[in-house]
Amino acid sequence: xxxxxxxxxxxxxPEGAIVSLNCTYxxxxxxxxxxxxxxxxxxxxxxxxxxxxxxxxxGRFTAxxxxxxxxxxxxxxxxxxxxxxxxxxxxSRSTLGRLYFGRGTQLTVWP
Amino acid sequence: GAVVSQHPxxxxxxxxxxxxxxxxxxxFQATTMFWYRQFPKQSLMLMATSNEGSKATYEQxxxxxxxxxxxxxxxxxTLTVTSAHPEDSSFYIxxxxxxxxxxxxxxxxxxxxxx
Numbered sequence: 001x002x003x004x005x006x007x008x009x010x011x012x013x014p015e016g017a018i019v020s021l022n023c024t025y026x027x028x029x030x031x032x033x034x035x036x037x038x039x040x041x042x043x044x045x046x047x048x049x050x051x052x053x054x055x056x057x058x059g060r061f062t063a064x065x066x067x068x069x070x071x072x073x074x075x076x077x078x079x080x081x082x083x084x085x086x087x088x089x090x091x092s093r094s095t096l097g098r099l100y101f102g103r104g105t106q107l108t109v110w111p
Numbered sequence: 112g113a114v115v116s117q118h119p120x121x122x123x124x125x126x127x128x129x130x131x132x133x134x135x136x137x138x139f140q141a142t143t144m145f146w147y148r149q150f151p152k153q154s155l156m157l158m159a160t161s162n163e164g165s166k167a168t169y170e171q172x173x174x175x176x177x178x179x180x181x182x183x184x185x186x187x188x189t190l191t192v193t194s195a196h197p198e199d200s201s202f203y204i205x206x207x208x209x210x211x212x213x214x215x216x217x218x219x220x221x222x223x224x225x226x
Binding site: 004006008032036041042043044045046049088095096098099101102103104106 | 115117143145152153154155156157160204206208213214215216217218219220222
């Protein structure tokens with residue numbers, strides 16, 4: 001069993017839709033949870049960073065962590081064509097620990 | 112700020128030759144840099160952690176003699192793929208972590224094709 005599971009999609013939604021992206025994990029030692037956005041042929045860029053369980057909101061993006069279920073989510077409100085990218089979840093056991101990535105979910109937002 | 116560059120962005124080489132990839136942090140110092148490998152539609156897999164002035168720490172299953180890492184300065188780390196084979200063809204991405212933060216900043220990646 002992989003430590004981090006993420007449905008690769010692809011996911012295709014119309015502009016303005018609410019997008020829900022999810023990851024599950026098996027290692028209860030993970031404490032720090034991240035979402036990265038990766039455009040084609042580019043390196044990932046950090047979108048959201050959360051510690052332990054709870055919600056965090058930043059503009060149109062909301063990250064949720066449920067440690068009891070080992071489940072994390074990223075919600076994108078009012079999705080835009082510019083949101084079309086691959087979204088990767090990542091997590092680590094400590095602040096400076098190595099990152100464990102999901103496979104990434106490919107999202108397309110069409111006008 | 113916090114820009115990481117990689118060079119080259121794309122390289123084709125013949126089987127048996129060696130290829131060097133550079134990773135530079137352009138506007139910050141990074142004692143620690145990371146090298147990842149990404150296959151199509153797969154997650155980023157950490158290959159090694161590069162520390163300035165010391166030997167790199169390789170992940171299990173990564174051949175240290177094949178993937179040579181040199182972190183010569185606080186802004187430069189290099190990955191050399193020695194005696195490359197077609198199965199080494201992949202997307203190699205580096206990241207750098209500023210000394211005063213947890214966040215890793217990723218380079219744009221290098222696509223290696225071995226023929």
